[in-house]
Amino acid sequence: MIYELNPFERIDDLLTDGLKIIQNKKEFCFSLDAVLLAHFVNVKKKYCGVDLGTGTGVIPLLLSKKVEKIYAVELNPVMIDLAQRNVILNNLADKISVKSGDYRKIREFYPPQFADFVVVNPPYRPVRHGNINVTAGIASARHEITATLADVVKAAAYVLRFRGKFAMVHLPERLAEIIVEMNKNNIVPKRLCFVQPKKDKPPNMVLIEGVSGGAQGGLKVDTPLIVHNEDGSYTKNLLEYYYPDEFVNKNI
Template sequence: MKTTFELNENERIDDLLAGGLKIIQHKNEFCFSLDAVLLAHFATVRKNSYGLDLGTGTGVIPLLLSPRVRKMEALEINPVTAEIAVRNMQLNNLADKIRVQQGDLCRIEQYYKAGSMDFVVSNPPYRQINQGQLNLLDGVARARHEITAKLDDVVRAASYVLKYRGRFAMVHLPERLGEIMVAFHKYKIAAKRLRLVQPKRDKSPNIVLIEGVKDGAPGGLKVEPVLVVHEDNGDYTKPLLAYYYPDRLAEMEGR
């Protein structure tokens, strides 16, 4: 893996609109979306905690969580995006705080100790291989479909590294919520928070955010208010403006 910052062909630098953070992305690889931003804001991350991002891609979630953590690990199977994630940490002067590991979460035991993490986050592939058409770009296909890791693998890996009462937060599809609950129960993660996300008020939810506690007591699931992304005119709602443009929201509310 390269350890020096450089911008290669087909790469660009985007502004994360969060504390001056920037991110390198490759046009032929999977680029982060709203889902990752929602997860970063949803996850319960206590100050000075130590955590892991499973399937980090180019490292967007650790970047967004960096002000709130003591240290963080990031695991990514795709060597191309893992190398970009390394440079993203260097670009933002976070290489000492966030360590990127290229590797397979299905072999989690090779990289991290059991019970070593305060929290785990993951924006995993959403769709089973037989659902929808696979993208022709290999990296994008692996990020969207369960080619290298299934839902069960992700939850198992999270459970393995979590401390007692550590937290696991994940973003996924509402249609797979039943499978998620089964996997949580199988690996002794008690679901404690759930939030559905709608693109507009008159649209059905297309994203689910869920968080559970390792070895937590059963019951006590809190279903939070639905998060609406866009107003009817296409503008971001206030919660989304707070994520992306807090200064603009402050100006609007100050009028």
């Protein structure tokens, strides 16, 4: 199939279920963190979920075969166009719905407590930290220009049903803030996984999952996920996390 692309766009293979994704190299492109989050969250076939700040729609694409329906919301008009076209490219209009909107105003376009799960790969850094990219779309994906950590958790709490799951990838240095905001919004942390670039390096990402209205306590910490071997190649655990089993079996 020949798909017409706009300037600076390319089609990448997600190496899962034949999925493809259109990305614009002048805008923010998804990275490993989004893939790890899609594999980390616990979902079921009957689940309906929400992806806050979907970007190109990579997380809904990766979850599409595992759940019944995903509602994706995005503020950046360039990303909205890409996400909607990615749904069409992969024939997933029955599984993924992409909405243009600001999730700080989520009450205006989604009902309360309807989602079984929420996933979010938010901007990691407050505006006051680090250099801000000159490209607006990349800047807002990396820094809290349009929404803060508090905004993210508040929006998730609004759409989550009782006992619904909230899953996020973020920086370990902000873990204390994350847990505070989750508890403020009655989302109880239940599972953590730290991601280390190499075995002897400290974590540079954390995956966290909580339950709306869950009982306090019972937090489980998974074995850390190591991304690279000493020679720079991906570890077997990472490949199993990132790729489907049949791909792993052929390449290890």
